[in-house]
Amino acid sequence: MDFGDVLWTVLGAGLILLMLVDVFHTLLYPHGSGPVSRMIMRGFWLLSKRVRGRASSLAAPVAMAAVIGAWAALVVVGWALLYLPHLPEGFVYEAGVPQQSDFFEAVYVSMVTLSTVGFGDVVAGSPLLRLVSASEAVTGFGLLTATVSGILQMYPALNRRRALAHQLNLFREAAGPAGASSMDPRHAAGMLESLARSVASVSVDMLSFHETYYFHEVEPRGSLPATVVYAHHLASGAKASENRELQFAGRMLEAALEDLATVLRGRFRHPGTTSLEVFDDYSRHHRHRQSG
Template identity: 75%
Template structure:
């Protein structure tokens, strides 16, 4: 191969490798995220923050679709560049198929192989090329199943976050202005321990599925940024209680909230020396106005 062919081969291999690394870090690497996917999600997020109306709530789903499209595009173009130097000598063409050696032809072959359609009008002749084509077909099938898995993992994590927000809202409405003082201490301790466990689950979800952070909630009732401050109020109420069991549950919830604040601070760049400052920033970025307690002045 001459210099130009070598350049196309190296560039194609680099694009395929970038796609594989990004998919691996997004879907398989614990608490990781691919550089390309993260950049796309963050880009859509920054644009959506400048928009108004209900359209901002579809930014995250569109960003996920863009990430999947970027993966497919990198794979298709990368493999096409690998085929390009070997057109037309490295392939056998069917009857009536014109012999072409341009990028459009290589991209067509790549898309057909990646989608595992396999029309059979153009077939690799060289043993190495046959192996490369087979590897692309395997990659295409793996990419399809990986994206489906990604989507199926994302929405349960979103539901857990919404459930926590609803749980806090229900407790606030049921307890009223009296807060935990209106609840039996043992029962209140059990509620706080349950909330602490759910907060910890949300923290893990944000680490494992970073894309869930960028989803905005249409209804404030299901928005954790708008309700997480109430969990801090519950901690304060528990710490003022004379019941040891309730105090312990309050410390558990406090630790869980500190963990959530650390995730928001370290992984998503929310500034603040205290967890309250971090949650204020979290709320501001998601454009929800904090709901006041009943009877507040």
């Protein structure tokens, strides 16, 4: 192998390693996201802020598809660069198949191997190349499995966030301007403790499923940025109550909201010294304004 072959091999191995690191941090590491997925998701998010209406809600799903496509492209190109120095002498060609040694031939071999289609027209000849191609097939299967598992776990997290927003809206409509003070203190305390548990679940979801932050809700009724400030008002009102159970529930809800604000401040760079300031910036970034 000459210097060019070594360079292609090192570059291909680097692309494969980048994909593995990105997939690990995005899908397998519970509190992280890879550099490739983070850059793509944030890029689509910034682009969606220029779009109005329902089109903006498509940005995050399209970005997720782009992330998966980027992973597949890194795998295909990475392994193609590993195969390129060994074409065509390192492979066995079926009778009648023209032997080529360009990059597109390497990409074709890589795509067939990754998808485990196995046409059999071009197969690895040497033991080392057979091992490499088998490793690519295993990687392709693992990438598909990890992607499907990640998506199946992400959408329930989105549903929990939407459910919390709906719960806050229902509470506001039922309680009216008086808030929790219009209810029986014990009943109100139970409701606020339930809200606190839901807020805590959303905080964990945002840490574990970084991509869910970028999903924009068109309807304010299902949007947490549009309703989270109301939860803050409920906590403040409960803390000012003379009932000890309601005071405790208010402190519990306030603590859960502080944890959520910490996640938004530290992970998604929302400024603010208080949780209310963080939530207001969170609302502006998602194009919603809080109502009293």
